[in-house]
Amino acid sequence: MESYCVQQAFTELQSSPCPVQDSGKTLIVFDWDDTLLPSTFLTYGCGLRVSDDVPVPEDVGGRIDPVAEAAVEALSIAMQHGDVVIVTNAEHGWVEMSSDKFLPRINHFIRENGITVVSARSAFEEEIPDSPVDWKIGTFSQQVQSSDRKSYDNLVVIGDDECERLAGHAMSRIAPCLSIKTVKFVRKPEPSQLARQLGLLAQSLSDLCEEQGNHDVNFIV
Numbered sequence: 001m002e003s004y005c006v007q008q009a010f011t012e013l014q015s016s017p018c019p020v021q022d023s024g025k026t027l028i029v030f031d032w033d034d035t036l037l038p039s040t041f042l043t044y045g046c047g048l049r050v051s052d053d054v055p056v057p058e059d060v061g062g063r064i065d066p067v068a069e070a071a072v073e074a075l076s077i078a079m080q081h082g083d084v085v086i087v088t089n090a091e092h093g094w095v096e097m098s099s100d101k102f103l104p105r106i107n108h109f110i111r112e113n114g115i116t117v118v119s120a121r122s123a124f125e126e127e128i129p130d131s132p133v134d135w136k137i138g139t140f141s142q143q144v145q146s147s148d149r150k151s152y153d154n155l156v157v158i159g160d161d162e163c164e165r166l167a168g169h170a171m172s173r174i175a176p177c178l179s180i181k182t183v184k185f186v187r188k189p190e191p192s193q194l195a196r197q198l199g200l201l202a203q204s205l206s207d208l209c210e211e212q213g214n215h216d217v218n219f220i221v
Helices: 004-014 039-045 058-081 094-102 104-112 120-124 132-144 162-174 191-210
Strands: 025-030 083-088 116-119 152-159 179-184 215-218
Touching: 025 058, 025 132, 025 191, 039 058, 058 083, 058 104, 058 191, 083 094, 083 120, 083 132, 094 104, 094 116, 116 120, 116 132, 120 132, 132 152, 132 162, 152 162, 152 191, 162 179, 179 191, 191 215
Parallel strands: 025 083, 025 152, 083 116, 152 179, 179 215
Antiparallel strands: none
C-alpha cells in the first residue's frame, strides 16, 4: 500500500502534463548530513557540536577541508547541468548553522549561488510524523512542481541514507515521465572517504544526467 504522501503527490502531479521530452532539464537534489557534511565523523568521532562555543580544532579542520573543496566542486558541476537543491531531514536552519560552523567555504558557496535549502522535516513532520521517507517524497514532489516543472525530464537524487533512494523510487511512480537517477553514498563516511565520493560524483555527473531511463548507482570508495 502506498503511503499517504505518495498518494497525495501523485494526485497533485496528475493535474499537470509531463515535461517536454528530451528537454534536458535536470533537477539535482543533494542530501546534507554525511553527503556534503561529514556529520557522523564530527559528532561521534570528534565530539563536536554546532552549539559548542569553541573553534574547530586545527587537526579536525585539516581533515574536513578536502571535503569542502570536493563538495564545492561537485555543487559547481551540478549547477552546470541543472537546478540544484539541498534537501535535509534535519530541522530548518541546520544546514546553514552546521556549514557556518564546520565548512564555511560551503556556506559561502551556497549563499553566493542562491542554492535552495529545504528542511523536509520542518515542511512535513507535523502532517506526517515519524516518516523521514515521506518527508523527502513530499519535498521532492514540491520541487518538481516548481515554476519550471514542465521543463524537467531528469531527477537526480544524491544521499547516503536509504530514504533518499526510496524517495527517488517513489518519484518514479509518482512522475513516470521523469528519468530518476539515485546515487547512494556510503553511510557514516570518514572525511577522506566522503571527499573521494564527491570527487567521483563530480567526474560522473555529466554522463549520469545524459543517461536515459532510471538508474541506481552505488558508490563504494
